[in-house]
Amino acid sequence: MIPRATYRLQFTPTFGFDDAAALAPYLAKLGVSHLYASPYLKARPGSTHGYDIVDHNALNEELGGADAFARMNAALKANGLGQILDFVPNHMGVGGADNPIWLDVLEWGQDSVHSGWFDIDWNPDRPDLKEAVLIPFLGEQYGAELEAGKLQLKYDAEAGSFAVWAYDAHKLPVSPLHYATILGAGSRRLERLGDEFSTLPNWRPGEHARAEELKRDLADETRRDPAFAKAIEAAVARFNGQAGDAASWSRLDALIRLQHWRPAHFRVAADDINYRRFFNIAELAGLRMEVPRVFDDSHRLVFSLLADGTIDGLRIDHIDGLLDPKGYLERLRARAPATPDNQPFYLVIEKILAEHEKLRTEWPVQGTTGYEVTNLLLGVMIDARNETAFSRIYANFSGETKGxxxxxxxxxxxxxxxxxxxxxxxxxxxxxxxxxxxxxxxxxxxxxxxxxxxxxxxxxxxxxxxxxxxxxxxxxxxxxxxxxxxxxxxxxxxxxxxxxxxxxxxxxxxxxxxxxxxxxxxxxxxxxxxxxxxxxxxxxxxxxxxxxxRYNRFIALNEVGGHPQHFELPLDTFHKANAERAKLWPNSMLGTSTHDTKRGEDARARLAALSEIPDEWAVQLAAWGKLLQLEEQQGDPEAAPDRNDIYAILQTLVGTWPPELLDAPAAGSEAMKTYAERVKGAITKAMREAKVHSSWSAPNADYEEKTLSFIDNALTGALATDFLPAFLPFARRVAELGVQNSLVQTVLKLTLPGVPDIYQGTELWDLSMVDPDNRRPVDFSQRETMLGELAATDGNTMSSLLSDWRDGRIKLAVLVRLLKLRRDFAELFGGGEYIPVQIEGGKEAILGYRRRHGSTDILVAVARFPARRAANPLDIDCRIALPETKGGTWTDVLTGRTWDGRDISSADAFRHLPVAVLVRAE
Known part of the structure; x- marks a missing residue:
C-alpha cells in the first residue's frame, strides 16, 4: 500500500509501543495514512534512537516487547492506519555485552561462523592485529587503564565462560582455546577441564559445539561444588592485579595478547581501525549485506512483518554505506515475500543527492526520504537578490572570507x-x-x-x-x-x-x-x-x-542535502524538479523535518524571511555587538567565542526564539533558562563538529566554557537586561514574517508530487535545533486538544488563527485541511500531473501550479517574500491565471472563498492567508 501521508514517531525507552498505540486515534483524525516508525528492533540498552541494533530478528524489549507491539499494531489497524519501518542494514551496535554475533567474532576470530558478517580486515599492517580486531573503547591508553584496574578478568558461572571486561561495561570474550591458561593446574579437575579446552582443535569442524559442551560442564561443576567454584575464583584472581602496580597485571596482559581482539584508546581508531564503521563511530560496525547469508539472516523478521501485513513498507537507512546499494535493493525486492494485497511493498531510501545529481532510475525504489525537497522548499523562500549583501555582512562581522x-x-x-x-x-x-x-x-x-x-x-x-x-x-x-x-x-x-x-x-x-x-x-x-x-x-x-x-554566512542553507554556497533557486528549477518527480518518483517522500535535520522546518522558514532584510540585519548586528561588548574582541584571534561562532549564535537565536518568549521575558525565568540550556547544547555540538577551537575527541574546556558563558550572559545574565530589549523587537518582526513562510512551506509540502511526512510534533511550530534537541518529548495531549477545537473552522476563523499565530493552531488547521484534501483526491495526489501556473505581473512574488488527474483539477498558489510584499503590496494587476474550462466555481479549501472567471487577483487570493488551494467544482 502506497502511503497517502506519513507521521514519523521516534521510539525511545520513554516512548514505546503502547504510547504509539494511544496516539493511533489522533493520527487518524489528523489525516495521515501511515505511522512511520523509527527503528524498533533490538538495540543497545538505553538507546535513544534505535540505530545501534544488536539483533535484527528481535523487537526492542525496552519499547514494550511483543505484547505491546501487538497492541500497537491492533490500534493502528483499528484506526485504518498502516505502518512504515525505518530499517538499518548497514551496521550493528557493538561494544557493551549485547550483540551475540559480535561477541562470537571476538571469541573465535576468523573461525567464528559470523566472521564474514562484519567488514573486518584480518590482515592489516599492524602486526598485533593480524587475525585480531581493534577494540578502541578505552578512555586512556591501554597500559594506563590496565594498571588502573579498568580491565578485569571475570568468570560467568551460569555460562561457564571467561571474559575480560572493560569498565564493567564492555565484554571481551576469552577464546575457549585459552581457558587452560586460566584454569591452570590448581586441582585435578581444573587441570582436566583445562586440558579438554586446549584440545578443542581436535574436534574440528565441531570445535564450537564441543566448546559449548565443556562450558556447560564447567558451569555444572561450579553449581555442584562450592570448593570448585572457589578454585576458579582463585584462578581468576591470579590474573587481576593491584591498581597502581603495573607488574601485577602482566599475566592478564599476556592473556589479552593471545585473544582475537586488542583493547586500545579510542583515539587509536583513527589510524589503526581494522573494521568498517558507520562514519567514524567505533560502536557501530559495518555489515556485509552483499553476503547472501548475512542478508538472509538480517531480514527474517522484517520479511515476516511484510508478509503478514504488519508493515506496508521500509525506509532504508544510509543506503550509501553499503558496498553495492543497487544489488542490495534488487535482492530486497526479489527475496521479499508476497504482501497480503500482492502488491510490491513501499520502499524509500535515505539518499542525499548532491547538486545536479539524480536518483538512479534503475533502482527499484519509490524514491528518497526527501532531503532534496527540504532544500527545494527552502530555496523558493530565500531572496536571492541579497546574496552579495549577506556575504559582505558575514565577512565584515566575522572576518571569514574563505569560499x-x-x-x-x-x-x-x-x-x-x-x-x-x-x-x-x-x-x-x-x-x-x-x-x-x-x-x-x-x-x-x-x-x-x-x-x-x-x-x-x-x-x-x-x-x-x-x-x-x-x-x-x-x-x-x-x-x-x-x-x-x-x-x-x-x-x-x-x-x-x-x-x-x-x-x-x-x-x-x-x-x-x-x-x-x-x-x-x-x-x-x-x-x-x-x-x-x-x-x-x-x-x-x-x-x-x-x-x-564552519561556514556561517546563512545557516538556514547549512542543511542536510543543502548547498550553502548558493542562495538562488529559480522558479523554473523548482517547477522542473517537481514535474520530474511527478513523472519518475510520484511516491517519493516529502520531508521538511527529520531527526537528522540541522534545525526545525519553521526555524528555517523564519531565517528565510531574514534573507529579505539584510540592511536591517546589519543594523541590528552593530547594535547588539555594542551591547554584547564585542568591540573588545575586534582583532583578537584568541578571543572566545570568536566572531564566527557569535554570528552563528545570533542567527540561531533569531531562528529558534520561542513564541512564548517574544514579549519581554524575565531573564531569570525558568522558560528563559530552559531555552538558554537548549541553545548551549546546540552550540556545544556546533563547536565540536566544527573542529576549529574544540572537538569531540579533544574538547577545549576553556573555549567552550567562555562561549557558553557568553550565551548565559546574553540571555539570563549580566548583559540580558540591555540585550533582550534590543533583540526582541527584531526577533518579533522576523518571527511574524517567518509564519507566512511556514504556511507556504506547509502548503507546498502537502500538495507537491510525493508523499508528505510530518515529523513528530511538527504539526505545530517546529523551532528545534540540531539533535538531540529535535528529539525532545512531544506534548501530544496539547495537540489532541487543539485538533478537537479546530473541528469546525471557517475562513474567518483561519484569519483569526493567523492573527493569534503563536500557539501554532494556524499551521495545524492548514495541515488538517490539506491532509483531508489528499484523502478526498487520492488518485490526483498519487499520480496526477504537475503543471506550472502563469502569473501575470509581479510573478516573482507568486508561485503557482496545478495538480491534474482526469477531470479533477487543483490549483495551488502561494505568496513569497513577506517582507518585500509588506513594503510593496501586490498590485491588483498581479493575477493568477485559471485554466480554461467549461465553467465551474473554484473554491479555496483553506478559507472557503469562491471565484468564477478566467483569473484571480493575487491581492484578493491572499487577502486572508499567504496561500490558496483552489478546487474546481462543475
Whole structure:
C-alpha cells in the first residue's frame, strides 16, 4: 500500500509501543495514512534512537516487547492506519555485552561462523592485529587503564565462560582455546577441564559445539561444588592485579595478547581501525549485506512483518554505506515475500543527492526520504537578490572570507587525515597490490597512491559513485570521476598524471574492462567499490558534520542535502524538479523535518524571511555587538567565542526564539533558562563538529566554557537586561514574517508530487535545533486538544488563527485541511500531473501550479517574500491565471472563498492567508 501521508514517531525507552498505540486515534483524525516508525528492533540498552541494533530478528524489549507491539499494531489497524519501518542494514551496535554475533567474532576470530558478517580486515599492517580486531573503547591508553584496574578478568558461572571486561561495561570474550591458561593446574579437575579446552582443535569442524559442551560442564561443576567454584575464583584472581602496580597485571596482559581482539584508546581508531564503521563511530560496525547469508539472516523478521501485513513498507537507512546499494535493493525486492494485497511493498531510501545529481532510475525504489525537497522548499523562500549583501555582512562581522568549496575540501582532508586515516591507509594498501600486478604501474608506491586517493576524494562532487561487480559505470559515474580527478590534478599537481590515470581506470572499471588486462578483475572492482564506500562517509563527515559548522554566512542553507554556497533557486528549477518527480518518483517522500535535520522546518522558514532584510540585519548586528561588548574582541584571534561562532549564535537565536518568549521575558525565568540550556547544547555540538577551537575527541574546556558563558550572559545574565530589549523587537518582526513562510512551506509540502511526512510534533511550530534537541518529548495531549477545537473552522476563523499565530493552531488547521484534501483526491495526489501556473505581473512574488488527474483539477498558489510584499503590496494587476474550462466555481479549501472567471487577483487570493488551494467544482 502506497502511503497517502506519513507521521514519523521516534521510539525511545520513554516512548514505546503502547504510547504509539494511544496516539493511533489522533493520527487518524489528523489525516495521515501511515505511522512511520523509527527503528524498533533490538538495540543497545538505553538507546535513544534505535540505530545501534544488536539483533535484527528481535523487537526492542525496552519499547514494550511483543505484547505491546501487538497492541500497537491492533490500534493502528483499528484506526485504518498502516505502518512504515525505518530499517538499518548497514551496521550493528557493538561494544557493551549485547550483540551475540559480535561477541562470537571476538571469541573465535576468523573461525567464528559470523566472521564474514562484519567488514573486518584480518590482515592489516599492524602486526598485533593480524587475525585480531581493534577494540578502541578505552578512555586512556591501554597500559594506563590496565594498571588502573579498568580491565578485569571475570568468570560467568551460569555460562561457564571467561571474559575480560572493560569498565564493567564492555565484554571481551576469552577464546575457549585459552581457558587452560586460566584454569591452570590448581586441582585435578581444573587441570582436566583445562586440558579438554586446549584440545578443542581436535574436534574440528565441531570445535564450537564441543566448546559449548565443556562450558556447560564447567558451569555444572561450579553449581555442584562450592570448593570448585572457589578454585576458579582463585584462578581468576591470579590474573587481576593491584591498581597502581603495573607488574601485577602482566599475566592478564599476556592473556589479552593471545585473544582475537586488542583493547586500545579510542583515539587509536583513527589510524589503526581494522573494521568498517558507520562514519567514524567505533560502536557501530559495518555489515556485509552483499553476503547472501548475512542478508538472509538480517531480514527474517522484517520479511515476516511484510508478509503478514504488519508493515506496508521500509525506509532504508544510509543506503550509501553499503558496498553495492543497487544489488542490495534488487535482492530486497526479489527475496521479499508476497504482501497480503500482492502488491510490491513501499520502499524509500535515505539518499542525499548532491547538486545536479539524480536518483538512479534503475533502482527499484519509490524514491528518497526527501532531503532534496527540504532544500527545494527552502530555496523558493530565500531572496536571492541579497546574496552579495549577506556575504559582505558575514565577512565584515566575522572576518571569514574563505569560499564554501574551499572550506569543504579542507574539512574533507582533515577527516581523512585524522578520523578516517586508517581506512585511507587500507585503501592505498589494497590498490598498491593491484598496481604491482603489471610492470607499467608497479612503481606506484603506497604513499603516492594514498596522496592521490586523498586528493580525489577531497574533490568528489557527490557522496559516491556506484560501480558494481558488473564493472560498467553509468555516464554520470564516469563524469563524476573525471570531474574529481580534474580538480585533484589542479589542487595537487605534484603527483605524476599517470597515477591519476591509473586511479581513474580503477574507479571506472576500465582497468579490467578487457580480457587479459593483467590485473585481477575481482580485486580491482572490489577496491573501487571500497573506495566508493569510503568517499560517502568522508563527504558526510566533512560536509554535514564539519563544513556546515564552519561556514556561517546563512545557516538556514547549512542543511542536510543543502548547498550553502548558493542562495538562488529559480522558479523554473523548482517547477522542473517537481514535474520530474511527478513523472519518475510520484511516491517519493516529502520531508521538511527529520531527526537528522540541522534545525526545525519553521526555524528555517523564519531565517528565510531574514534573507529579505539584510540592511536591517546589519543594523541590528552593530547594535547588539555594542551591547554584547564585542568591540573588545575586534582583532583578537584568541578571543572566545570568536566572531564566527557569535554570528552563528545570533542567527540561531533569531531562528529558534520561542513564541512564548517574544514579549519581554524575565531573564531569570525558568522558560528563559530552559531555552538558554537548549541553545548551549546546540552550540556545544556546533563547536565540536566544527573542529576549529574544540572537538569531540579533544574538547577545549576553556573555549567552550567562555562561549557558553557568553550565551548565559546574553540571555539570563549580566548583559540580558540591555540585550533582550534590543533583540526582541527584531526577533518579533522576523518571527511574524517567518509564519507566512511556514504556511507556504506547509502548503507546498502537502500538495507537491510525493508523499508528505510530518515529523513528530511538527504539526505545530517546529523551532528545534540540531539533535538531540529535535528529539525532545512531544506534548501530544496539547495537540489532541487543539485538533478537537479546530473541528469546525471557517475562513474567518483561519484569519483569526493567523492573527493569534503563536500557539501554532494556524499551521495545524492548514495541515488538517490539506491532509483531508489528499484523502478526498487520492488518485490526483498519487499520480496526477504537475503543471506550472502563469502569473501575470509581479510573478516573482507568486508561485503557482496545478495538480491534474482526469477531470479533477487543483490549483495551488502561494505568496513569497513577506517582507518585500509588506513594503510593496501586490498590485491588483498581479493575477493568477485559471485554466480554461467549461465553467465551474473554484473554491479555496483553506478559507472557503469562491471565484468564477478566467483569473484571480493575487491581492484578493491572499487577502486572508499567504496561500490558496483552489478546487474546481462543475
Amino acid at each position: 564554501f568549496n574551499r572550506i569543504l575540501r579542507e574539512c574533507k582532508k582533515r577527516i581523512m587525515d585524522t578520523e578516517m586515516a586508517g581506512e585511507l591507509n587500507g585503501l592505498a594498501r589494497d590498490i598498491v597490490r593491484i598496481a604491482m600486478q603489471k610492470p607499467a604501474t608497479a612503481d606506484f608506491t603506497r604513499n603516492l597512491l594514498r596522496r592521490a586517493i586523498r586528493e580525489i576524494v577531497a574533490n568528489f562532487p557527490v557522496y559516491r559513485t556506484y560501480l558494481d561487480f558488473e564493472g560498467e559505470p553509468t555516464w554520470f559515474d564516469r563524469f563524476t570521476v573525471d570531474q574529481a580527478i580534474t580538480q585533484a590534478r589542479k589542487s595537487e599537481g605534484t603527483i605524476d598524471p599517470s597515477v591519476y590515470e591509473f586511479l581513474r581506470a580503477v574507479l571506472t572499471g576500465d582497468l579490467v574492462a578487457e580480457p587479459r588486462s593483467g590485473y585481477s578483475r575481482s580485486a580491482a572492482l572490489r577496491s573501487a567499490m571500497k573506495l566508493q564506500q569510503y568517499s560517502g562517509p568522508v563527504m558526510a563527515k566533512g560536509l554535514e558534520d564539519t563544513a556546515f559548522y
